[in-house]
Amino acid sequence: MTEARVSKMKRLWGMAIDLDKCTGCGACSLACNQENNMPIFQDDSDYPKRVAFLDLMKITNDRDAKFPDVKTAFLPKMCQQCGGQDPKHPGQLNPPCVSVCPAVATDVGDDGIVSQIWSRCIGCRYCQAACPYEARVFNWWKPRYEGSFKNALNPEVSIASRGTIVKCTFCSHIWKRERDKAVAAGKLNINDVLHTPACVKSCPTGAIVFGDLNDPESEVSKLTKSDRAVRLTNYIDTLPKEKQAEFRKKKSYADPKVYYLTSQKWLKDMLFFKKNS
Amino acid sequence: MKKINRKDFLKVGAGAAAGGVAGYVLSGAPFMAFQAIVEWTQDQYVPVGGIESYMQAVSDTCTSGCKVSVRKIGARSIKIESAEGVCTSCLNSLQLVYHPERIATPLKLTGKKGSGKYKAVSWDEALKDIATRMNALISGGEANSIAAINKNETLSGQMMEKFIRSAGSNNVYYESSLKSAESAVLGGYLKYDFAGTDYILSFGSRLLEGWGDPVQMKKYFLNWKAKGTKLVQADTVCTRTASLADEWVPVKPGTEAILAYGIAYHLITAKKQSSSGADFTKWSQMIINKYPLPKVAALTGIKEEQIIKIAEDFNKAKRPVAVAGKGGTGAIASSAEIIAVHCLNTLVKTNAVSVVKNSAVSYKSDFSGIDSLAKNGNFKMLILNDSNPVYKSVLGDDLKKKMEKSFVVSINTIKNDSSEYADYILPALTFLETGTPGNKPVNGAWKEAIDPKDIIIKLSKMINKTAGAFPASAIDAHRGAGSEIAAGAGFSFYFDKTKSEIEGFEKKVSKNSEFPLTMIPIEMALVGDGDGMAFPYVLKNIDWHTFSAGKLWVQMNRETAKKEGISEGETITIASARGKLGKVKVHLSDVVAPDTVAIPLGFGHESYTEYGNDKGVNPKKIMTAEVDPVTGTADFWSTRVKIS
Numbered sequence: 001m002t003e004a005r006v007s008k009m010k011r012l013w014g015m016a017i018d019l020d021k022c023t024g025c026g027a028c029s030l031a032c033n034q035e036n037n038m039p040i041f042q043d044d045s046d047y048p049k050r051v052a053f054l055d056l057m058k059i060t061n062d063r064d065a066k067f068p069d070v071k072t073a074f075l076p077k078m079c080q081q082c083g084g085q086d087p088k089h090p091g092q093l094n095p096p097c098v099s100v101c102p103a104v105a106t107d108v109g110d111d112g113i114v115s116q117i118w119s120r121c122i123g124c125r126y127c128q129a130a131c132p133y134e135a136r137v138f139n140w141w142k143p144r145y146e147g148s149f150k151n152a153l154n155p156e157v158s159i160a161s162r163g164t165i166v167k168c169t170f171c172s173h174i175w176k177r178e179r180d181k182a183v184a185a186g187k188l189n190i191n192d193v194l195h196t197p198a199c200v201k202s203c204p205t206g207a208i209v210f211g212d213l214n215d216p217e218s219e220v221s222k223l224t225k226s227d228r229a230v231r232l233t234n235y236i237d238t239l240p241k242e243k244q245a246e247f248r249k250k251k252s253y254a255d256p257k258v259y260y261l262t263s264q265k266w267l268k269d270m271l272f273f274k275k276n277s
Numbered sequence: 278m279k280k281i282n283r284k285d286f287l288k289v290g291a292g293a294a295a296g297g298v299a300g301y302v303l304s305g306a307p308f309m310a311f312q313a314i315v316e317w318t319q320d321q322y323v324p325v326g327g328i329e330s331y332m333q334a335v336s337d338t339c340t341s342g343c344k345v346s347v348r349k350i351g352a353r354s355i356k357i358e359s360a361e362g363v364c365t366s367c368l369n370s371l372q373l374v375y376h377p378e379r380i381a382t383p384l385k386l387t388g389k390k391g392s393g394k395y396k397a398v399s400w401d402e403a404l405k406d407i408a409t410r411m412n413a414l415i416s417g418g419e420a421n422s423i424a425a426i427n428k429n430e431t432l433s434g435q436m437m438e439k440f441i442r443s444a445g446s447n448n449v450y451y452e453s454s455l456k457s458a459e460s461a462v463l464g465g466y467l468k469y470d471f472a473g474t475d476y477i478l479s480f481g482s483r484l485l486e487g488w489g490d491p492v493q494m495k496k497y498f499l500n501w502k503a504k505g506t507k508l509v510q511a512d513t514v515c516t517r518t519a520s521l522a523d524e525w526v527p528v529k530p531g532t533e534a535i536l537a538y539g540i541a542y543h544l545i546t547a548k549k550q551s552s553s554g555a556d557f558t559k560w561s562q563m564i565i566n567k568y569p570l571p572k573v574a575a576l577t578g579i580k581e582e583q584i585i586k587i588a589e590d591f592n593k594a595k596r597p598v599a600v601a602g603k604g605g606t607g608a609i610a611s612s613a614e615i616i617a618v619h620c621l622n623t624l625v626k627t628n629a630v631s632v633v634k635n636s637a638v639s640y641k642s643d644f645s646g647i648d649s650l651a652k653n654g655n656f657k658m659l660i661l662n663d664s665n666p667v668y669k670s671v672l673g674d675d676l677k678k679k680m681e682k683s684f685v686v687s688i689n690t691i692k693n694d695s696s697e698y699a700d701y702i703l704p705a706l707t708f709l710e711t712g713t714p715g716n717k718p719v720n721g722a723w724k725e726a727i728d729p730k731d732i733i734i735k736l737s738k739m740i741n742k743t744a745g746a747f748p749a750s751a752i753d754a755h756r757g758a759g760s761e762i763a764a765g766a767g768f769s770f771y772f773d774k775t776k777s778e779i780e781g782f783e784k785k786v787s788k789n790s791e792f793p794l795t796m797i798p799i800e801m802a803l804v805g806d807g808d809g810m811a812f813p814y815v816l817k818n819i820d821w822h823t824f825s826a827g828k829l830w831v832q833m834n835r836e837t838a839k840k841e842g843i844s845e846g847e848t849i850t851i852a853s854a855r856g857k858l859g860k861v862k863v864h865l866s867d868v869v870a871p872d873t874v875a876i877p878l879g880f881g882h883e884s885y886t887e888y889g890n891d892k893g894v895n896p897k898k899i900m901t902a903e904v905d906p907v908t909g910t911a912d913f914w915s916t917r918v919k920i921s
Contacts, residue, residue: 056818
């Protein structure tokens, strides 16, 4: 019998995005591209081929509503950092993309971050198929950085090769940077290290909040308990509590750690692909 | 037929195999495979490491004056951060700083204008030539034929204004037209107290999508939510601002001013309010006769009760503001519309709106605006200060012809549609490389480029008439920056000049059998009115119903599309009385009003780096180009079009 591993990491990183505050300015996307060394092609507007971690989606209810009963909203969509739940291993983190990886290129940390090591990826794209949120992107071409654009590259994020999957990691390299600074300052408690991902820092209306879901006092924890909070297409959230426990014994759920907050009923419906009016 | 024996069979087999091998080798496939192996086995480029540091900078090239903190690794700047909010052009400024197509040295035209043939010359040679020509014009009594177009009213724009005026010319223009249009109408531009207002009535101003000062607007927006400030948004398209507003007034295309007339009508007749502006009696008489409520309701598509409700609420509010200027980054309004909307402010005598001006910017030139310069101007020399009027003016093609015949100098960081017609292109540094009195430059200078303010200073020292206009260096020039002061001008309805437009509104928006639809611009936050297109990270943000796979998408209401026989994804051409646009695709969406085509602005650059080129069409080429008699700019907002 092997002893159960006890982790010193007590944090569980999560995000809450207040869509009522989002104006769709695109700052989060710009900051993410800069921080994470997104490749630069001649036509990056070519949507299906684009490599970007954060997709600022424009959403309208025009499928079901008629002018002028329509609404427009924006939704910054990045990796939802699924906790994942597996009926066979209750209480463990089990994101849908991690278990399918044959090369152990992607893993989930004790802090809940679904990581990816670009250079370990063999390009089978199983994880991309398993991802419920299309949050993983594949480098169909060799990432390019034309001439002097190379000067703006961040040394903390490695450059991917052609034929690998890349993804948002909640800017975990910034956490490592903060950790190194803490260690240098003599602070050795891992749980004292906090960080802010690039998109969160750049949001001019403070719509994106990041923090520890395990800490009930953190702002993000409080927001996730709001009536406005909703997780993307996580169907089990809509069921009554007793039903949830019953379903969890039978089925796997993504259980993302990104919460969207909206007071708009149409948008909530939309996030579950429900018909709305 | 000859019988095939075993030997023949083997020969044919060997021949086919040899052919196969030769074909495989000649096809290049093995070499591609080698390349793949090389790429696979060798790691990608590794960014150079170094010591981390942070440096502070204040932007003196954007109108928000953003304060940024730059993360550096060694000598490289790798990330823009800001504690106080930052505009998107500053947030993305590293893509400008490190743009591979940045201009390295002064360039002199060697071929025909527009040919793009330039050779590198020294600063001395370029400035000497420019100064000689300028001195010749001034001493020949033709100083007024020197014109300049600034991108905005920041310090280098103010310095350019001072330079041109001290050279004896009256021809200084600014690209952003809302401030200059308002100044032409009101003697200053409007300053709204967005922080203190309790009721905002916006006539198509997409307040949260780039309008005005985008950094401040976001802060105000949070404040509105906290305080319960009511935002009423009139717009033809359900933009994000309209969705975030407390009330969206879905007016028919191009009828924002008529809605203002309806509200004014109610305030004047039912509420007995009056404005102190000159010509108010004549103006109000005309509105009462010409735009009674039932007619306004029919023209705008808004019910009478709703118009009355808005008017009542506006009247009741403590510090209401009525905001003119349709659009986001490229906001525009005609003089009649500015007057109609500002009239509402004066009718309810709100103290949340004031008329101010910048002490260093006059907006007074021979032609009242950039479009009238393009149409009627006869300059012999034109200096472009980071501006792109050829792309942004609806009369850009007219301006292009004038630029072909005159001597043009363009001060730029990267080439744009307008600098293609320049005799000299002078490379300018960005705000991260120039520094301000409080901050050292974040980056070292780029090749031979110099501070645009220093270019103006250097040039001014070589012109006899302007030699004493500026201090020795750009850093000292910061002390001379203009400040915001009260304009103290009286409000006039300019009844004689705008009469025909007030009358014309009705005809403009009524049924037209030749051009049954109306084209309205929409903007993407990062693209704005075109400046963002040179930057790949902006392109990464474009949604696929705006631009994808090399095609620009327009949006049309489903019912209208059905009437026109258009289906989702179909390719169409749009034509107005001015001409035809290239092919665009149609996305059917009810966020757009019936009988309207919503087209994104900012696309279709002729020359704006590898990234901005060949991306869609520029709708301004066919947009309404009737130059307003007071503002000198064309209110391009609504254009009657047909599709085929």
